[in-house]
Amino acid sequence: MSRTVSLAFRQALLEQRSFWRSAEYALFTFALPIALLLLIGSTTATGYLPGTRVEGQMIFVPSMIAFGVIVAAYVNLGAKLATLRHDGVLKRIRTTPLPASAYLSGVLGSTAATTLAITASVMAIGALAFGAAPRIGGVPELAVGLVLGVLCFGSLGLALSAVARSAESAAPIANASYLPLAIMSGIFDPTFPVPHWLSAAVGLFPVRALAQILQQSYTPVAHAPVTDIVVLLAWTAAAGAVTAWRFRWH
Amino acid sequence: MTTPALSAREVKKVYRPRNRPEVPALKGVSLEVGRGERVGLLGRNGAGKTTFLKIASTLLRPTSGEITIFGHDVMAHPEEVRPLIAVVPQEGKPFFHLTPREQVYTYLRTRGFSRESARTRTEEAIEQMGLGEVADRLNVTLSGGQMQRAMVATIIATEAPLLFLDEPTIGMDPFARRGVWDSLRRLTRKGSTILLTTHYLDEAERLADRVAILQDGRIQVVGSVRHVARRAGVKTTIKFTAPQPVLAGAVATPAGLAVVLRGEVASCQTDNSGPALRELLDWAAANGLGDLDDLSVEAPTLEDSYLQLVSNGGPQ
Ligand SMILES: Nc1ncnc2c1ncn2[C@@H]1O[C@H](COP(=O)(O)OP(=O)(O)O)[C@@H](O)[C@H]1O
Numbered sequence: 001m002s003r004t005v006s007l008a009f010r011q012a013l014l015e016q017r018s019f020w021r022s023a024e025y026a027l028f029t030f031a032l033p034i035a036l037l038l039l040i041g042s043t044t045a046t047g048y049l050p051g052t053r054v055e056g057q058m059i060f061v062p063s064m065i066a067f068g069v070i071v072a073a074y075v076n077l078g079a080k081l082a083t084l085r086h087d088g089v090l091k092r093i094r095t096t097p098l099p100a101s102a103y104l105s106g107v108l109g110s111t112a113a114t115t116l117a118i119t120a121s122v123m124a125i126g127a128l129a130f131g132a133a134p135r136i137g138g139v140p141e142l143a144v145g146l147v148l149g150v151l152c153f154g155s156l157g158l159a160l161s162a163v164a165r166s167a168e169s170a171a172p173i174a175n176a177s178y179l180p181l182a183i184m185s186g187i188f189d190p191t192f193p194v195p196h197w198l199s200a201a202v203g204l205f206p207v208r209a210l211a212q213i214l215q216q217s218y219t220p221v222a223h224a225p226v227t228d229i230v231v232l233l234a235w236t237a238a239a240g241a242v243t244a245w246r247f248r249w250h
Numbered sequence: 251m252t253t254p255a256l257s258a259r260e261v262k263k264v265y266r267p268r269n270r271p272e273v274p275a276l277k278g279v280s281l282e283v284g285r286g287e288r289v290g291l292l293g294r295n296g297a298g299k300t301t302f303l304k305i306a307s308t309l310l311r312p313t314s315g316e317i318t319i320f321g322h323d324v325m326a327h328p329e330e331v332r333p334l335i336a337v338v339p340q341e342g343k344p345f346f347h348l349t350p351r352e353q354v355y356t357y358l359r360t361r362g363f364s365r366e367s368a369r370t371r372t373e374e375a376i377e378q379m380g381l382g383e384v385a386d387r388l389n390v391t392l393s394g395g396q397m398q399r400a401m402v403a404t405i406i407a408t409e410a411p412l413l414f415l416d417e418p419t420i421g422m423d424p425f426a427r428r429g430v431w432d433s434l435r436r437l438t439r440k441g442s443t444i445l446l447t448t449h450y451l452d453e454a455e456r457l458a459d460r461v462a463i464l465q466d467g468r469i470q471v472v473g474s475v476r477h478v479a480r481r482a483g484v485k486t487t488i489k490f491t492a493p494q495p496v497l498a499g500a501v502a503t504p505a506g507l508a509v510v511l512r513g514e515v516a517s518c519q520t521d522n523s524g525p526a527l528r529e530l531l532d533w534a535a536a537n538g539l540g541d542l543d544d545l546s547v548e549a550p551t552l553e554d555s556y557l558q559l560v561s562n563g564g565p566q
């Protein structure tokens with residue numbers, strides 16, 4: 001057991017080394033949420049949301065944190081594993097004594113580290129540029145949101161790489177699956193109008209769930225995010241099952 | 251009796267792609283590879299070589315059949331097999347953002363070697379594969395042949411008991427190929443067993459103790475290169491420069507040897523070169539032709555035998 005953990009840890013370090021060495025990959029992974037934060041934030045996200053006493057940036061900044069988690073853990077991880085499979089890297093790993101669980105945990109661990117770094121930058125810029133910082137009492141929500149967010153979207157990334165039939169298709173599938181949800185969930189614009197039934201449907205997906213948990217850590221907008229936590233856990237379980245069932249190494 | 255390194259019995263594999271016809275890739279492959287042997291698996295593109303290696307290396311489940319590695323059942327206990335094998339997959343790529351030195355080292359560490367021994371083995375493998383000059387460049391910047399050398403270095407460094415190499419020298423220059431051959435020979439001297447595929451028949455000829463030819467989903471011939479040549483029935487060719495009297499038609503060629511003239515080159519084919527040579531030289535002496543110029547005996551190469559054996563399969 002402890003050997004598996006140490007192997008996973010070593011794998012995570014290795015992945016991190018590769019990530020930071022690939023300068024453009026790292027740069028643009030960070031650039032996307034930060035650029036959107038600055039661009040959208042500076043035009044729309046300030047002032048009170050209509051009909052409330054909630055400042056727009058207190059919703060928008062945590063939404064961008066959620067966006068960063070989704071891009072790093074779901075889109076990039078899914079596409080990356082599909083590429084590694086295509087390049088025959090995964091099959092080489094599979095024929096070694098390295099347990100599958102150690103490899104995949106290592107990859108997830110590295111993704112978690114990257115996600116934390118992105119979150120820290122988005123939070124820092126959100127605080128400096130828009131004066132939005134988490135509330136003192138919101139730390140538990142922040143921690144729960146980040147842990148569940150990385151687990152859920154990381155598992156979805158693994159599942160995505162498992163169902164994508166080719167390396168090229170992983171990124172389009174990822175984008176087509178989360179972007180519409182992100183827009184409908186009000187990630188980019190909390191006032192985005194959606195009909196009631198659609199809003200209810202969107203609530204079943206993990207994008208808004210994660211955003212809402214993180215929003216709670218900035219401003220207590222609603223009920224305690226129990227439903228959102230359940231939604232994330234349910235998607236984590238489903239993604240884990242799909243991964244276990246369909247993940248291929250070659 | 252020691253268990254063989256690899257023993258496959260009636261291994262079958264049918265690929266069933268969605269919405270496409272089934273592909274019966276292996277129709278019953280039986281092969282035994284003894285400890286310390288170097289065996290070359292030959293066959294045309296699509297013959298099923300990669301499929302067989304994937305099954306043997308725990309990547310792919312066969313449709314039916316049995317396969318054991320040092321007595322361990324590959325399907326039932328892959329986790330017992332993996333520490334015993336090391337694989338150079340076909341067209342495998344290294345980790346792009348590691349250097350060859352880091353790649354070999356981290357791979358060895360992953361397999362459980364101590365820091366000290368991983369470091370020594372890494373340096374040896376880098377040296378043997380002639381990667382010294384590029385050992386600290388990122389893999390992504392290496393040429394195709396250099397990447398392939400890094401892949402092979404990674405695997406030979408393990409000195410695993412059984413190595414599978416799927417077209418390991420593809421894209422390598424002749425020096426690098428010889429480096430691979432030397433390393434593989436050295437490994438078998440230390441006790442490793444090797445099963446490799448290649449399309450370079452000179453490689454199989456120089457490297458493999460035995461070759462197995464895979465065709466139509468089965469192993470058609472297996473044995474030493476000589477054995478395969480005999481099975482193929484390719485004849486030995488004797489050539490010499492036709493002396494002037496023969497060219498002029500003044501002296502007839504020996505009746506027992508169907509000698510063919512092409513320009514001034516005379517040639518004949520035989521199953522048994524000894525008696526044929528004697529007959530030829532007796533004939534030359536009897537007709538006062540002296541020593542035959544440029545006399546040569548060309549034993550069939552593996553390539554000749556191979557082409558002969560698989561040619562009836564038609565283009566695939
Ligand atoms: N994943 C797959 N799905 C369907 N057919 C496959 C698959 N992989 C290989 N094949 C087919 O199986 C046959 C054997 O392939 P392969 O083992 O790669 O041959 P070789 O390595 O000897 O060139 C080929 O006809 C190939 O098209």
Ligand SMILES: [Mg+2]
Pocket residue numbers: 299300301340416
């Ligand atoms: Mg092949």
